[in-house]
Amino acid sequence: xxxxxxxxxxxxxxxxxxxxxxxxxxxxxxxxxxxxxxxxxxxxxxxxxxxxxxxxxxxxxxxxxxxxxxxxxxxxxxxxxxxxxxxxxxxxxxxxxxxxxxxxxxxxxxxxxxxxxxxxxxxxxxxxxxxxxxxxxxxxxxxxxxxxxxxxxxxxxxxxxxxxxxxxxxxxxxxxxxxxxxxxxxxxxxxxxxxxxxxxxxxxxxxxxxxxxxxxxxxxxxxxxxxxxxxxxxxxxxxxxxxxxxxxxxxxxxxxxxxxxxxxxxxxxxxxxxxxxxxxxxxxxxxxxxxxxxxxxxxxxxxxxxxxxxxxxxxxxxxxxxxxxxxxxxxxxxxxxxxxxxxxxxxxxxxxxxxxxxxxxxxxxxxxx
Amino acid sequence: xxxxxxxxxxxxxxxxxxxxxxxxxxxxxxxxxxxxxxxxxxxxxxxxxxxxxxxxxxxxxxxxxxxxxxxxxxxxxxxxxxxxxxxxxxxxxxxxxxxxxxxxxxxxxxxxxxxxxxxxxxxxxxxxxxxxxxxxxxxxxxxxxxxxxxxxxxxxxxxxxxxxxxxxxxxxxxxxxxxxxxxxxxxxxxxxxxxxxxxxxxxxxxxxxxxxxxxxxxxxxxxxxxxxxxxxxxxxxxxxxxxxxxxxxxxxxxxxxxxxxxxxxxxxxxxxxxxxxxxxxxxxxxxxxxxxxxxxxxxxxxxxxxxxxxxxxxxxxxxxxxxxxxxxxxxxxxxxxxxxxxxxxxxxxxxxxxxxxxxxxxxxxxxxxxxxxxxxxxxxxxxxxxxxxxxxxxxxxx
Numbered sequence: 075x076x077x078x079x080x081x082x083x084x085x086x087x088x089x090x091x092x093x094x095x096x097x098x099x100x101x102x103x104x105x106x107x108x109x110x111x112x113x114x115x116x117x118x119x120x121x122x123x124x125x126x127x128x129x130x131x132x133x134x135x136x137x138x139x140x141x142x143x144x145x146x147x148x149x150x151x152x153x154x155x156x157x158x159x160x161x162x163x164x165x166x167x168x169x170x171x172x173x174x175x176x177x178x179x180x181x182x183x184x185x186x187x188x189x190x191x192x193x194x195x196x197x198x199x200x201x202x203x204x205x206x207x208x209x210x211x212x213x214x215x216x217x218x219x220x221x222x223x224x225x226x227x228x229x230x231x232x233x234x235x236x237x238x239x240x241x242x243x244x245x246x247x248x249x250x251x252x253x254x255x256x257x258x259x260x261x262x263x264x265x266x267x268x269x270x271x272x273x274x275x276x277x278x279x280x281x282x283x284x285x286x287x288x289x290x291x292x293x294x295x296x297x298x299x300x301x302x303x304x305x306x307x308x309x310x311x312x313x314x315x316x317x318x319x320x321x322x323x324x325x326x327x328x329x330x331x332x333x334x335x336x337x338x339x340x341x342x343x344x345x346x347x348x349x350x351x352x353x354x355x356x357x358x359x360x361x362x363x364x365x366x367x368x369x370x371x372x373x374x375x376x377x378x379x380x381x382x383x384x385x386x387x388x389x390x391x392x393x394x395x396x397x398x399x400x401x402x403x404x405x406x407x408x409x410x411x412x413x414x415x416x417x418x419x420x421x422x423x424x425x426x427x428x429x430x431x432x433x434x435x436x437x438x439x440x441x442x443x
Numbered sequence: 444x445x446x447x448x449x450x451x452x453x454x455x456x457x458x459x460x461x462x463x464x465x466x467x468x469x470x471x472x473x474x475x476x477x478x479x480x481x482x483x484x485x486x487x488x489x490x491x492x493x494x495x496x497x498x499x500x501x502x503x504x505x506x507x508x509x510x511x512x513x514x515x516x517x518x519x520x521x522x523x524x525x526x527x528x529x530x531x532x533x534x535x536x537x538x539x540x541x542x543x544x545x546x547x548x549x550x551x552x553x554x555x556x557x558x559x560x561x562x563x564x565x566x567x568x569x570x571x572x573x574x575x576x577x578x579x580x581x582x583x584x585x586x587x588x589x590x591x592x593x594x595x596x597x598x599x600x601x602x603x604x605x606x607x608x609x610x611x612x613x614x615x616x617x618x619x620x621x622x623x624x625x626x627x628x629x630x631x632x633x634x635x636x637x638x639x640x641x642x643x644x645x646x647x648x649x650x651x652x653x654x655x656x657x658x659x660x661x662x663x664x665x666x667x668x669x670x671x672x673x674x675x676x677x678x679x680x681x682x683x684x685x686x687x688x689x690x691x692x693x694x695x696x697x698x699x700x701x702x703x704x705x706x707x708x709x710x711x712x713x714x715x716x717x718x719x720x721x722x723x724x725x726x727x728x729x730x731x732x733x734x735x736x737x738x739x740x741x742x743x744x745x746x747x748x749x750x751x752x753x754x755x756x757x758x759x760x761x762x763x764x765x766x767x768x769x770x771x772x773x774x775x776x777x778x779x780x781x782x783x784x785x786x787x788x789x790x791x792x793x794x795x796x797x798x799x800x801x802x803x804x805x806x807x808x809x810x811x812x813x814x815x816x817x818x819x820x821x822x823x824x825x826x827x828x829x830x831x832x833x834x835x836x837x838x839x840x841x
Contacts, residue, residue, distance in 0.1 A: 124529075130532070134525055138521075232651055236649075236651065240827070242827060243826060244612070244613070245610075245612060245613070245616075245826070245827045246544070246545070246611060246612040265521070265524065265525060332521075337524060337552065338524050338551070339520075339548045343520055343545070344610045344611065345610060345652045345653075347485045347520035348519055348520035350519070382525070384518070385515070385522060385525055385529055386529065388515050388516065389515055389526075389530060389533065390533075392513060392514075394514070394516070395487070395516035395517075
C-alpha cells in the first residue's frame, strides 16, 4: 500500500476500511453480549438513540467529543511528524488547573475566558517543553519522557487540587470556575457548551497548519521520511519543538474547555475522575480518525456518541457498565485497526529496512549512495 | 489490503442468524408496580460496603414491593449529571436514588429541572422540595470503634491505631472527628481500668480515592510498619486492599488470626478475612435508608427534606453478633465466601471477640448508652477548618 498523499479514490477506499472495521466491531460486540445473555438489539437501539437520537442526545455526544478532538489533535500532530506524543494526559491536567487558577482573580467575562484559555494553552505547552528539549538535544524517546511527565503532572495536580486550589467549603474539589469564566451553554438542559466551537476551530487551524503552510509541509515530510527531510534541509530540532509545543497547546486547551464548559460543577475533583483518561482516549480517537483533523472531528463525535449512548444502554437495556465498556472497547479496537496496519507497514517499509537498502544498493555495480 | 466482500457477507449473515436465534421471546414477567433508579458514583459496586449496601437495600425494597430496580453506574465524574438527568428525563422512575456525596451537584441541578421527579440522595443535603436528603451520624458510630480500637491496641501492646480514608469530603470528616474522640475516650477508659493512660496515637491518611484498592493496601502497609494495631477503613472498597496488607502482615508472623485487625465500614465486614481479622465494623445502614425511601414512595408518604440517621435509630452502630449472619449472606451473594464457610467464620469470629477482655466490650457499650441518652456529645466537622479544630483538640500524637 502506497504511503503518500491519496487521491479522492484512495480516500474513499480508506473510509471504506474504517466503516467495515466499525461494522465488524459492532458485530463482535453483539456476539459478546449474546454470549453473556444480553439483548444486543435493545442495547444497540438504546446506544444509537442515546448517541444521536434527538437534540439532547446529540448534544451530549458533542459535549463528550469536545475535549477528545483536542487531545486527538495533540497525538495526530506528533504522528504526522513521525513521533509518538502521548503527553496529552499530563498536559491537559495542568491546562485544566491553569484555567481554574484564573478564577482566583476577578475579571470581566470576555477577558476572563480569554485569559483562562491563554493560561491553559501556555501550561500545556510548558509541560511539553521538557519532552521536546530532551528529544532534540539528547534523543530521548518521547514515549518514555511523556509517560514520566504524565505521572509527574498527575501528582502535581493532586497536590494543587488538595492544597492550593482547594475549595474551602467543599474539600473534595478545587474552587469552581467563576461564573464569568464559564463557557456559555450552547443547548440548555444538556452538557454542551460553546467549547465545541473552540475544538472545531482548533481542528481547522491544525488542518490549515499541516496542509497549507511550509512548516506543516516540513512536519509531514519529517514524518514520512526523516532522512530525506533532513537531507533536504529541514532541521529536525525545529520540527520537534514545533510539534510538541503545538501539541501542548491543544492538550492544555482540552483541559480548559472541559473544566470551563462542563456543568454542573465547573471544577476539578480530587482524584480528577472527570478528566482522567481524556488524553489516552484522544489517542484512540486519533487512530480512528486516521490522524487527520477532519477525520478526528468525526471520530470524536462517534466516540462521544459511544459514551453518551453507553449511558442509555445501562439505563434502558440494563446492560451493566462493565459490558458497556467491553462493547465500547471492542468497537474502538476494531476501528483502530486500519490505521495501525498503515502505521506498521509504513514502519516496515521505511525505517528498519533502510540499512538493508543501503547495503543492497552498494552491491549493485555502478550504484553509489 | 483488499477487503473481501465475501468475508464481510459471511460475517454479516452469521451475525444476523445468531441474533435471530437469540430473539426467542423471554418469559413475560409480572409488570412491575414501579421503577426505581439507583445511580452510583465512580466507586461503583463491589466495594462490599457503601455502594453495595445501597444496592442491597433497594433490591430488598424492590423484592418486597414488586418494583423494578435499575442500577446505573457512572464511568467518570462527567457522567454524574447526564446519568441523573437521563433517568429523570425518561419520566419512568418513581424515585431516583443517588448514592453518595459526589452526586450532590448533579442531583441539585436535575431536581431543579424536573420538579415533579422524586429524588433521594445519601450523605448530602440538597434543599429542594422533591429531594429527600438522608445523612448519617458517622461520628457517633466512629466514636464507638475508636474507643474499641484504642483499648484493644493498648491491650495487645500496640502504640498506634490507623485510619485509611478516601477523599477529603465533609462526610469523611464526620468519621475522622468521631474516631479521634473515640480514641481519646478509649485511652481515658483504659486509664481508669488499668491506672495508666496508654496514649494510643493515631496514624491517618487521605488516599484521595474511593476506587483505587492498591492505595488502601499501600497506606495500611505503611501504618502496620509503624506498629498500628488496628486500621479503620474509611474508603469503601479500599478496605479490600487494607485487609490484604493486614493478612500479609499476620501470615508473615506465622499466625492466622489478628492482631493486627481491620475495622470495617458501612456494611458488617467482620466475616471478611475468615472471621478473625476484622474485629468490628462501623455499620452505616445505607441499605435501611434506601429501603425506607422506596417504601415511602410506594406508600405515598414520601416527603422532601432532611432525614438524620444516628445511633439512636440504628442508622449507625458497631457490629454485633446478630448482624454477622445477615451480612454473611451478603458475602455469599458477592461470591466471596461459600455457605460451607459459615460455621467456621462464626466460630473464628467468636474466638476473636472472646480474646478481648469483657471490660473493654462493656466500656464500649457504656459509651454507646451515653451517646444515645445525650450525656456525651460526639464532636463533628463539616469543613476543613472545623476538622482542623478537632484535630488540634485531639492530636493523638506520640
